[in-house]
Amino acid sequence: MRWLNTILRWLAAVVVTVIAASLVHSWTIQRGLSNLGIDISAGLGLRTAAADFAGLAPALFVVLGTALAVGFIVAAVLNRYLNLPRWVAFPLAGGVAVGVTLALMYLRMQITPIASAREPLGFIMLCLAGALGGWVFVITKRR
Numbered sequence: 001m002r003w004l005n006t007i008l009r010w011l012a013a014v015v016v017t018v019i020a021a022s023l024v025h026s027w028t029i030q031r032g033l034s035n036l037g038i039d040i041s042a043g044l045g046l047r048t049a050a051a052d053f054a055g056l057a058p059a060l061f062v063v064l065g066t067a068l069a070v071g072f073i074v075a076a077v078l079n080r081y082l083n084l085p086r087w088v089a090f091p092l093a094g095g096v097a098v099g100v101t102l103a104l105m106y107l108r109m110q111i112t113p114i115a116s117a118r119e120p121l122g123f124i125m126l127c128l129a130g131a132l133g134g135w136v137f138v139i140t141k142r143r
Contacts, residue, residue, distance in 0.1 A: 013140075016136045075134075086141070091134035
């Protein structure tokens with residue numbers, strides 16, 4: 001039963017991370033377009049965010065889900081020696097896992113396929129989406 005709980009907590013963390021990352025991506029791209037002088041109404045912005053989520057979610061789920069799984073396993077193993085509070089270890093692992101994944105994509109492909117990660121603010125905010133997922137992983141643990 002413990003494994004099932006862990007898998008469900010990971011799943012909740014991935015869903016939250018994917019939603020947050022998709023919103024970050026959409027906001028970052030729309031902000032860039034606005035900076036170019038393109039007028040984006042609130043309605044168009046929301047429709048675009050929904051379309052971005054529909055298009056990005058499957059790939060983000062696989063990529064970020066794998067990243068969080070690896071990050072959480074590494075955090076659990078390292079935390080046996082570091083003894084950090086869980087609310088520090090797992091959000092940190094989630095953020096680092098997303099950052100490492102984005103860096104590995106760039107090293108492998110010589111391009112960052114997630115356009116919002118091409119600028120520092122977008123990269124940081126995507127890492128924060130991973131940290132949010134780590135926080136969800138911690139708070140969903142049964143006592």
